[in-house]
Amino acid sequence: xxxxxxxxxxxxxxxxxxxxxxxxxxxxxxxxxxxxxxxxxxxxxxxxxxxxxxxxxxxxxxxxxxxxxxxxxxxxxxxxxxxxxxxxxxxxxxxxxxxxxxxxxxxxxxxxxxxxxxxxxxxxxxxxxxxxxxxxxxxxxxxxxxxxxxxxxxxxxxxxxxxxxxxxxxxxxxx
Amino acid sequence: xxxxxxxxxxxxxxxxxxxxxxxxxxxxxxxxxxxxxxxxxxxxxxxxxxxxxxxxxxxxxxxxxxxxxxxxxxxxxxxxxxxxxxxxxxxxxxxxxxxxxxxxxxxxxxxxxxxxxxxxxxxxxxxxxxxxxxxxxxxxxxxxxxxxxxxxxxxxxxxxxxxxxxxxxxxxxxxxxxxxxxxxxxxxxxxxxxxxxx
Numbered sequence: 001x002x003x004x005x006x007x008x009x010x011x012x013x014x015x016x017x018x019x020x021x022x023x024x025x026x027x028x029x030x031x032x033x034x035x036x037x038x039x040x041x042x043x044x045x046x047x048x049x050x051x052x053x054x055x056x057x058x059x060x061x062x063x064x065x066x067x068x069x070x071x072x073x074x075x076x077x078x079x080x081x082x083x084x085x086x087x088x089x090x091x092x093x094x095x096x097x098x099x100x101x102x103x104x105x106x107x108x109x110x111x112x113x114x115x116x117x118x119x120x121x122x123x124x125x126x127x128x129x130x131x132x133x134x135x136x137x138x139x140x141x142x143x144x145x146x147x148x149x150x151x152x153x154x155x156x157x158x159x160x161x162x163x164x165x166x167x168x169x170x171x172x173x174x175x
Numbered sequence: 176x177x178x179x180x181x182x183x184x185x186x187x188x189x190x191x192x193x194x195x196x197x198x199x200x201x202x203x204x205x206x207x208x209x210x211x212x213x214x215x216x217x218x219x220x221x222x223x224x225x226x227x228x229x230x231x232x233x234x235x236x237x238x239x240x241x242x243x244x245x246x247x248x249x250x251x252x253x254x255x256x257x258x259x260x261x262x263x264x265x266x267x268x269x270x271x272x273x274x275x276x277x278x279x280x281x282x283x284x285x286x287x288x289x290x291x292x293x294x295x296x297x298x299x300x301x302x303x304x305x306x307x308x309x310x311x312x313x314x315x316x317x318x319x320x321x322x323x324x325x326x327x328x329x330x331x332x333x334x335x336x337x338x339x340x341x342x343x344x345x346x347x348x349x350x351x352x353x354x355x356x357x358x359x360x361x362x363x364x365x366x367x368x369x370x371x372x373x
Contacts, residue, residue: 160240
């Protein structure tokens with residue numbers, strides 16, 4: 001018995017530095033982690049963004065209006081998915097879309113699936129009405145036909161939103 | 176140590192006793208940190224695996240507002256870059272015959288690699304801009320069926336050409352200003368016709 005006890009005592013490690021570092025890393029990852037928003041939760045598609053060289057500009061979070069263009073994995077149709085980021089904007093846009101008579105609007109709508117350019121134009125107008133400083137970003141899949149993006153750009157231009165962003169991805173090594 | 180003086184020995188004993196007492200106290204305060212470390216590691220792994228470090232980036236674009244009066248430009252100062260639906264990229268100065276950039280190479284997974292094409296585009300754009308001393312206008316036209324990814328890559332290349340142009344203008348012509356960038360314009364039936372046989 002006594003022999004075993006002695007051996008065990010010999011193996012006691014000071015874990016303090018280990019715990020210190022682990023907590024440090026834990027706090028770092030906890031603070032940097034970003035969780036999916038409601039809008040991202042509702043989407044049924046994945047976007048492969050176009051790749052560009054090191055372009056360090058980050059997306060402006062405030063006042064952002066995201067126009068996603070992607071192919072639905074279930075219905076297999078391409079559509080525009082429009083959503084706003086700020087909580088207040090979401091509410092404002094929802095009431096405007098409801099008033100405008102957009103189909104499929106309920107109390108929880110965050111993303112609007114739009115299939116034609118007429119509604120896209122209207123929605124862009126509502127966004128600008130809801131938030132004067134709205135910044136638009138087009139997030140489209142790189143395998144899509146350019147026509148879809150062109151349509152979105154034309155609608156933005158018609159609504160006098162002549163400056164907007166393309167969401168891209170930093171090019172990685174080989175490609 | 177037995178040969179040591181009485182005084183010395185006594186001191187040692189006392190010291191030893193004191194040390195023992197201290198050690199005992201410390202032992203009493205030792206906490207078993209194993210569960211804490213377990214949970215911490217668990218959380219750490221969770222956050223490490225769920226965090227995506229690649230944040231999306233943006234490329235800012237400005238398009239001219241709709242205007243009714245067309246702006247006249249000299250044909251000889253117009254560099255047109257056209258992207259055909261099959262991913263081939265062509266360029267021509269003014270009314271010259273369109274020339275093709277290097278065709279993309281096909282990667283193993285079936286996707287296209289435009290590295291060579293893009294490098295050529297950059298070279299042509301930089302050369303023309305420097306040669307024409309700021310008066311060159313680059314127009315990008317993409318067919319509706321062309322992949323969006325390629326259009327953005329070409330735009331990115333045009334953006335990336337800017338520092339080179341500024342640098343070369345300064346060195347070769349002593350011009351410190353950079354005017355005229357590039358513009359995007361719709362692809363028309365005429366463009367398709369011109370590129371059909373190429």
